[in-house]
Amino acid sequence: MKAEATHPQLEDGVALAIYLALLTLTAATVAAGALHEGRLLTVSIALIIASVKASLIGWYFMGLRRERALTFGILAVGALTVMILLVGIFPDLTFRRP
Amino acid sequence: MQASAAIAEDSEWGQAEIGKLGLWLFLVSEVMLFGAFFASYLSTRLGNADCALGVTVWPEAGHLPGLVMATVNTLILLTSSYTMVRAISGAERGDRGRFRTNLLATIFLGAAFLVVKTFEYRLKISHGYYPGSELAKANNGLSIFLSYYFLMTSLHGLHVVAGLVWNLVVLAAPPELPAEKLALKAEYAGLYWHFVDVVWVFLFPLFYLV
Secondary structure, eight states: OOOOOOOOOSSSHHHHHHHHHHHHHHHHHHHTOOOOOHHHHHHHHHHHHHHHHHHHIIIIHHHHHGHHHHHHHHHHHHHHHHHHHHHHHHHHHHOOOO | HHHHHHHHHHTOOOHHHHHHHHEEEEHHHHHHHHHHEEEEEEHHSSSGGGOOOOOSSSSSSHHHHHHHHHHHHHHHHHHHHHHHHHHHHHHHTTOOHHHHHHHHHHHHHHHHHHHHHHHHHHHHHHHOOTSSSSSHHHHHHHHHHHHHHHHHHHHHHHHHHHHHHHHHHHHHHTTTSHHHHHHHHHHHHHEEEEEEEEHHHHHHHIIIII
């Protein structure tokens, strides 16, 4: 029996729209980097845009929108570990000697 | 009754899905690897006035050309992710021509990323921006920043190389391979390639813009 081709998991139009959105967000990241409105704001904007871009890539290009709950559970373990690493280091910053 | 339903549900796990789950587990280990470096980098820059987060650490000389190269590399990687998606959809449709053309474009773009990165490293080194240089010895903050910069961007570069090798292996798949199997191979390679892109999405602002 001849193997049949499967239906594409991401339509061409959607893929192109996501790609264009990623390019637009890259332009926004560079523009945000040129802002001199304060450290915290600049860093926050850059990280928020990066998170949105990563989410778009993950959700559409990596096909997370079609994954089972178990995959999200596995990813949550990774995200939690990174959060523990990040939060765990902060006391060291707070209590460091001047 | 519930147990038998659960078993029936378990049996829905095909070989392809089990393979993908294994790949996701591997990617999570990569998230932890890069996450540890990102956490260390962020805390170092938050706690060090010499290279405080929110202030561009790069000295003026050579910063703009370096930023342009990094921006070009961002566009290259994003475009390669898009061509990878098109390659996978080509494989899924059984359109070998579309699959090969787009996968070749992905490989070309990945190689272009490494070439631009090499030129960027040359630029940095020509200005003395490397750990252990006289300039770095005179500026602790810059020295620390440069150590992280070379460590994390070269680690990412190694992942790009690994992704290229993986893509080449998929490209070399025999023509008699059924479309479904080719699509699965392409999807596995694509997952890894997109992950490499995601890492760069965070490296770019944190090392060039803030």
